[in-house]
Amino acid sequence: MSNSPATIEDVARIAEVSIATVSRAIHLPEKVAVSTRLKVAHAIALTGYTPNANARSLRLGKSNMILVVAPDIGDPNFSSILVGLENEARAHGYGVLIGHTQNDAQRGVEYLKFFSSNQAAGMILFTGILPFGHQTMTARLPPTVGVFEPVFNGGIPYVGVDDLEGARKAVELLIAEGHRRIAFIGDARNRLAYVRRRMGCEAGLDAAGIPEASRIVLDGDGTIESGRLAVDQLFLRDTLPTAFMCVNDQTAIGVMLGLTARGYDIPRDFSVTGFDDVPQAAFMQPGLTTIRQPRGLIGKHAMQLLLQLLSDTEPAQTEILLRPDVVVRNSVGPPRRL
């Protein structure tokens, strides 16, 4: 009825109990008699009371916000993981705060203030690198979980996809179609995820008994442009691959654009595979055959792990690798007979 929001005191007055009892009725219901519990519930309904989160956080010394830090919010991989994170957080009464660093360590440091000012309880990190200057590295970090790729510097639990297995599936698909000369277009940036994908590729080639001599490895930087570039570079060589296995979808898209621009048909002349299954992959012409990251699930598991960390429960495991699935579209076919 009053115009300012109801406080615990209003509830206590109406329920004719002390504020302590109200607080207990909410947070430790088993500690309060059923009859009073009912009175309190009624008073809460009557007043529309919602606990003041600031007062609560102040008293508890813990907030109910999770900071999600990504190098770039616009990354096509970002949004669906974020959905998974947010759903899980909300289900547990947490809110999601977002920050993006544009790969700028200075920016990363700015986000630390959310912790020093007690506004966030934990952090989800998209970068494979702690986005903080080295001076702050020594200060203890808030509870943190890495997502999508392991965090380079600092024993942080991590949820991602099994890159090794995924890459292996991709290369096996190509081999099954009959390809023997497969180029791996990698990413020179030193991210563990990319290294693992390359290892998976090589493991597959090894298993198929494909000689080292006929392998081609080229490194880009994971952008569409670098995929295009890789094609240009390969065409300077005397022997071409029949298939391109790309470290991610962006690269694969670049490769496809490069090949199409040169007048080649995919998959008749060359086969191409990607990794990630970004939304765009489905709408390429032809559709890009790729390895799906179960993004929603990754987000969900990462948030679960973080919440475990926050509740001081020893987490069951500190590295969760999800199973990647092959998404077959039309960018892979048998190699062209020469």
Added chain:
Amino acid sequence: MSNSPATIEDVARIAEVSIATVSRAIHLPEKVAVSTRLKVAHAIALTGYTPNANARSLRLGKSNMILVVAPDIGDPNFSSILVGLENEARAHGYGVLIGHTQNDAQRGVEYLKFFSSNQAAGMILFTGILPFGHQTMTARLPPTVGVFEPVFNGGIPYVGVDDLEGARKAVELLIAEGHRRIAFIGDARNRLAYVRRRMGCEAGLDAAGIPEASRIVLDGDGTIESGRLAVDQLFLRDTLPTAFMCVNDQTAIGVMLGLTARGYDIPRDFSVTGFDDVPQAAFMQPGLTTIRQPRGLIGKHAMQLLLQLLSDTEPAQTEILLRPDVVVRNSVGPPRRL
């Protein structure tokens, strides 16, 4: 030095002043003598003090968080606006909290708790509709700014693009190429942005003296699939358009896929335009000619407007329309001679 974070009291002790003076030195520096200001600054540097945001918000009854509510985080239009929002917010000491409703009013109501619990000071709305049940509609809303499209029900300030002008530019482009039979593929969902785009299209056709009889209007729901469907429907008719003007890029992409699937070449056989300039538009084959929404700028302006609202400054204007630019790629050409 101590392991728990420094409080204002620690700073006061070191600076040999009272906590009130420290607070003033921070927030009202002109009220404190230069010499003490220096002592305080030194003590802050020494302790690494950051004000506890919860205590501050509690005392002030105002938080420094802005809730951003979108129907779908995955929307390709979302992320770059978010970047603009976040940059501007951070520059003013605000954090950005995110929520997504999946067009579910129930979800929207859940996010209201951030206001009743004093965790957010204002809101940015992506939906054209207040995502709350009607019961809460009567309760006063927190300060809110709409983004991207006007908010349907409730005199809320809004920042977007001039849809009318953008649509007009698109249709003029087609007319300049020589098209006379132009199909407008719209969106039946009752969003003002879409209605305006259609009006802009018709204004352009009127101005060019193109008779009503030769106009074709079809309504989808703004998805890729609905673009495909529109093509199918049009091919049942006796007279086909030479150009498709689509209400958004998703629809245009669907139209392109539909036409390509039927063996037609774009832009030789048909021209297509979109609206939005989503990232995917650039990577279609051919590239989609479209109208760009200056998304970063929209976010920036929207946040500025909201911050004005929060600081009780009467905002300069309550509707900001940005100028849309034509992005010419390769999906438009002269009509085919019959």
Added chain:
DNA sequence: GGCGTAAATGTAAACCTTTACATGAGAAAT
């Protein structure tokens, strides 16, 4: 009836700020 025990509830302190009001000192005005 007296005592011990357990369960339910209440009291009050603490979390960290901001700010109205009080205090004190020094300068200007009388």
Added chain:
DNA sequence: ATTTCTCATGTAAAGGTTTACATTTACGCC
């Protein structure tokens, strides 16, 4: 020399919660 004013600073309350500790109540048992 006294009063008045201004400026810098300090004191203490308030904001809404949670929770350790104290208190009350009820009950069972000897």
